[in-house]
Amino acid sequence: MEAIEALLTRRSTRNYKPNPVEQEKLDTLLEAARQAPSGSNNQSNHFIVISSRAALDELILLTRKALSGMDPEKVVYPALKNAINLSKKGGYVFCYNAPVLIVVANKKDYGNNMADCSCALENIMVAANALDLGSCWINQLRWLNEEPGVVEHMQKLGMKEDERVYGAVIVGYPADGLPKRNLMPQKGNEVTYIK
Ligand SMILES: Cc1cc2nc3c(=O)[nH]c(=O)nc-3n(C[C@H](O)[C@H](O)[C@H](O)COP(=O)(O)O)c2cc1C
Numbered sequence: 416m417e418a419i420e421a422l423l424t425r426r427s428t429r430n431y432k433p434n435p436v437e438q439e440k441l442d443t444l445l446e447a448a449r450q451a452p453s454g455s456n457n458q459s460n461h462f463i464v465i466s467s468r469a470a471l472d473e474l475i476l477l478t479r480k481a482l483s484g485m486d487p488e489k490v491v492y493p494a495l496k497n498a499i500n501l502s503k504k505g506g507y508v509f510c511y512n513a514p515v516l517i518v519v520a521n522k523k524d525y526g527n528n529m530a531d532c533s534c535a536l537e538n539i540m541v542a543a544n545a546l547d548l549g550s551c552w553i554n555q556l557r558w559l560n561e562e563p564g565v566v567e568h569m570q571k572l573g574m575k576e577d578e579r580v581y582g583a584v585i586v587g588y589p590a591d592g593l594p595k596r597n598l599m600p601q602k603g604n605e606v607t608y609i610k
Contacts, residue, residue, distance in 0.1 A: 416544070416545045418541075418545075421541050421542070421544045421545040422541050423598055424594075424596035424597070424598060425540050425541050425543075425544040425550075425594075425596075426544075426594060426595045426599065427551040427552070428550060428551055428587075428594055428595070429511050429551055430511065430512065430589065430590040430591070431511065431512050431513045431514060431549060431585070431587035431588060431589060431590055432514075432587065432588040432589070432590055433512070433514060434514065434587070435466060435514050435515075436466070436514060436515050436548060436586055436587055436588070440546050440548065441464065441466075441586075443542060443546060444539050444542050444543060444546070444548075444586065445462055445464065445517075445539075447538040447539060447541075448460070448462055448517075448519075448536070448538050448539045449462075449535070450538065451534040451535040451537075451538045452531075452534050453527065453531040453534065454525075454526070454527030454530060454531060455527075457527065459521050459522050459528075460519055460521050460531055460532060460535050461519070461520040461521065461573075461574065461575065461578055462517055462518070462519055462535070463517070463519075463520065463569070463572055463574060464515065464516075464518075465516045465517075465518065465572070466514060466515045466516075468514075470572070471510065471516060473568075474510070474516070474556075474568070475508050475509065475510065477564060477565060477568055478502075478507075478509045478556070478559065479502045480564070481559050481562045481564055481565055482499050482502035482503075482507065482555070482559070483499065483502040485499045486499075487499040487500050487503075495558055498555060498558075509553060509555040509556075510553050510555075510583075510585050511551070511585060513551075513585035513586065513587045514586075514587045515585065515586045515587055516553065516583055516584075516585050517539060517583060517585075518556055518569070518572075518574075518580055518582075518583040519532040519536060519580070519581055519583060519584075520569065520574045520575075520578040520579060520580050520581065521578060521579070521581050523577060523578060524577070528579075528581050529582070532581035532582045533581075533582065536552055536582050536583075536584050539584050539586070540552070543586050543594075544594055544596070547588075547594065548586050548587065548594070549586065549587060549588065549589040549594045550585060550586045551584065552582060552583070552584055553582075553583040553584060553585055554582065555583075556569070556580040556583050557580055557581055557582050557583070559580075560579040560580045560581070565580075566579070
């Protein structure tokens with residue numbers, strides 16, 4: 416697939432087959448992520464690739480516990496409010512049923528941590544589309560990146576003491592076959608040309 420086509424037709428996938436993603440494809444996604452630009456060529460993203468079902472289930476429980484301890488009335492962001500309310504009911508699964516979650520950590524005292532993480536995540540999502548994989552940005556671990564229980568757990572999974580989570584992405588084979596790939600008319604994202 417052409418690079419521009421892969422970029423224009425990437426769409427978020429939220430329902431997956433349980434099939435694992437081949438190691439070769441994962442290696443390609445991670446190389447695409449590692450080749451992303453970074454501020455001053457800092458290259459301090461740390462990718463934690465989780466494909467163990469037990470580890471994913473543990474993270475789902477931990478996230479649900481952390482979110483259900485929060486007060487939805489003290490939160491303005493609608494997606495977070497919704498996640499808190501669903502977690503309190505007990506059934507919230509932040510990473511859907513995807514077989515792989517790639518968490519991106521970076522140095523907590525580095526000013527471009529979020530920007531560098533975003534460049535890497537976009538590379539992963541576009542590369543996933545080119546490889547017939549679905550993907551979706553997953554933000555809950557970023558919301559909870561100062562929650563002691565979540566920090567401790569991520570450290571057990573390899574995150575360094577001076578790192579925090581700035582984003583994550585799920586990848587896998589879409590439940591209904593190939594990724595959707597519809598070109599969506601965009602309502603926002605204004606462009607101003609000065610000629
Ligand atoms: C910073 C950011 C955070 C996001 N967080 C989530 C999330 O936690 N869960 C989710 O299902 N989608 C998440 N998304 C995906 C957006 O909802 C999605 O990109 C948007 O609705 C446009 O749809 P498209 O990706 O199919 O073009 C996130 C996207 C971005 C860029």
